[in-house]
Amino acid sequence: MTMESQSSFSFVESIRRACDLLARLVWESHKLGLERDQEWPEEHFFSALINQGFGRLDPRAKNAFQALEAAGTFRLSVQCGRHNPGAMEPLTGADLGVLATVTVNGKEVARRGFLVQLKKASVQAGKIPRASLEKLHHLSGHSWWKQELHQAERMLKFTNAAVYWIAVPPGAEADQEFFKLYLESANFAARRRLGEVLSDDPARAYQAVLPEAWLLSGLGHPEFDFLLHRLERWTGVSSSKMASYFADSEADRLYRNLRLDAAAAARRLYGLRSLVPVMAIDAESILGLYQAGKRRALADLYPSCVSLSEFLLTHVIAHGFGDDDPDLMDALLKNRPNASIRAVAADLLREKLPENMPLARETMTISITAGTHG
Numbered sequence: 001m002t003m004e005s006q007s008s009f010s011f012v013e014s015i016r017r018a019c020d021l022l023a024r025l026v027w028e029s030h031k032l033g034l035e036r037d038q039e040w041p042e043e044h045f046f047s048a049l050i051n052q053g054f055g056r057l058d059p060r061a062k063n064a065f066q067a068l069e070a071a072g073t074f075r076l077s078v079q080c081g082r083h084n085p086g087a088m089e090p091l092t093g094a095d096l097g098v099l100a101t102v103t104v105n106g107k108e109v110a111r112r113g114f115l116v117q118l119k120k121a122s123v124q125a126g127k128i129p130r131a132s133l134e135k136l137h138h139l140s141g142h143s144w145w146k147q148e149l150h151q152a153e154r155m156l157k158f159t160n161a162a163v164y165w166i167a168v169p170p171g172a173e174a175d176q177e178f179f180k181l182y183l184e185s186a187n188f189a190a191r192r193r194l195g196e197v198l199s200d201d202p203a204r205a206y207q208a209v210l211p212e213a214w215l216l217s218g219l220g221h222p223e224f225d226f227l228l229h230r231l232e233r234w235t236g237v238s239s240s241k242m243a244s245y246f247a248d249s250e251a252d253r254l255y256r257n258l259r260l261d262a263a264a265a266a267r268r269l270y271g272l273r274s275l276v277p278v279m280a281i282d283a284e285s286i287l288g289l290y291q292a293g294k295r296r297a298l299a300d301l302y303p304s305c306v307s308l309s310e311f312l313l314t315h316v317i318a319h320g321f322g323d324d325d326p327d328l329m330d331a332l333l334k335n336r337p338n339a340s341i342r343a344v345a346a347d348l349l350r351e352k353l354p355e356n357m358p359l360a361r362e363t364m365t366i367s368i369t370a371g372t373h374g
Helices: 008-037 042-054 059-069 151-158 176-185 189-193 204-209 212-219 222-235 239-268 283-293 298-304 308-318 326-332 339-349
Strands: 074-082 096-104 107-120 122-124 130-132 162-167 278-282
Touching: 008 042, 008 059, 008 074, 008 239, 008 278, 008 308, 042 059, 042 074, 042 107, 042 162, 059 074, 096 239, 096 308, 096 326, 107 151, 107 239, 107 326, 130 298, 151 162, 151 283, 151 339, 162 283, 176 298, 239 308, 278 283, 278 298, 278 308, 283 298, 326 339
Parallel strands: 107 162
Antiparallel strands: 074 096, 096 107, 122 130, 162 278
């Protein structure tokens, strides 16, 4: 796909297809495991989503992500770094760090990283099936933090950009409580509540009069020169300054279009088919469930969840979800704690105030006198 022919809409469609493929790889693996021996450990979830999908070991994923990174107007790169279960995960609480980079016309317009913890739901046998997560509230990390801490709590010590990706098993829709919540939100009326990504493009006033044809300003056509002259008088800005502005801001303007199209594509995915294979939920919600009573039912998580495809399109691409601290994000992609990670942990461990520390107090007195008004 050439730079000239690539549109934000076509590029977003490529992202959507890659997201759909990630969910399909997990779904295929999940179904195969359950049909074979009723077992599908979390390691298989990691293998299907990270190794086969993001890692491109599956030929379909290789083609999908190579297309997103090919030279063109838009490029998307997604890197995943696994956290060593013995050395890194007890510190960060995460299974992996993810870094998404968006490039427009060769200019890096967004670089966002976040932490991910993978969890697998299962459907309990019984008269009324019920989907739950046995290990949702895992406590560990004593070797680093001198106490057992929730995985979500540890992730949030490093960044607010922390999420859980949850594999939803085939048959989860038979869970009456889960499906009832789905029906309450996944209908046409509920779509009215879906948010929009607003475009705040300062160039739109110029574009309304003179769209992309501005690039033709060097042709010197008499009618075009006359139009430029009238435009200068109308805006009070010289044509040379306008040309410079459009050249400098083109990547930013195209990025806004990409964000709008990504949000629109996510809305078109609305429904059970895209939701069930993998869902995403923020770490704060998981920690809140733990503090509220250790609930593990999938129905308890559902109100705070979105599909993996919607998370990547809306939250990461359209809304710029993630941490933009370059040193921290590079460190969280490592397999083991490096000097940067150790420094963050050391600072956090020193957060507790020493005993008998004197507190500074300042008292302010405010007097208000009521008067009468004639």
